[in-house]
Amino acid sequence: MTEDDFNFDKRNVISPSAVYMTHVNPPIHTGAVVGFILAFLIPIVGLIVSWSAKRTIDRQHLSGRGLAIAGVVIGWIGTIIWTIVLVLAVSIYFTAASFINGQV
Numbered sequence: 469m470t471e472d473d474f475n476f477d478k479r480n481v482i483s484p485s486a487v488y489m490t491h492v493n494p495p496i497h498t499g500a501v502v503g504f505i506l507a508f509l510i511p512i513v514g515l516i517v518s519w520s521a522k523r524t525i526d527r528q529h530l531s532g533r534g535l536a537i538a539g540v541v542i543g544w545i546g547t548i549i550w551t552i553v554l555v556l557a558v559s560i561y562f563t564a565a566s567f568i569n570g571q572v
Contacts, residue, residue, distance in 0.1 A: 497525050500532035503539035511546025514539055 499521030507514030518539025525533045 494531045496532035496535060497521055497530045499524060500536040500539065504535050504542070507539045507542035507546060511543045511550060515543025515547055518543055 499517055503514050503516075503518030503521050505514070506517055518536045522533060522536035522540060524530065525536055
């Protein structure tokens with residue numbers, strides 16, 4: 469037997485990778501990930517970045533929409549909490565300052 473006896477036309481052979489081809493999801497939009505993380509650290513910035521990422525994802529049909537929505541929700545909640553804390557801190561400060569000065 470020679471080497472030519474084992475050669476065959478490769479055009480008639482189906483590649484195993486072609487038979488078992490699977491759907492691959494696109495990578496998650498980076499802005500959605502960054503916005504989600506920032507929503508925990510700096511809520512107002514995370515809110516803005518997540519909202520921007522969500523708009524981009526919706527326009528360009530990218531992956532990561534759920535993560536962007538989570539970043540928007542967490543950003544809103546964090547911003548509201550920080551606003552309440554800031555208002556309470558300022559009111560406590562001025563109440564304490566007026567009490568110390570004897571204006572109560």
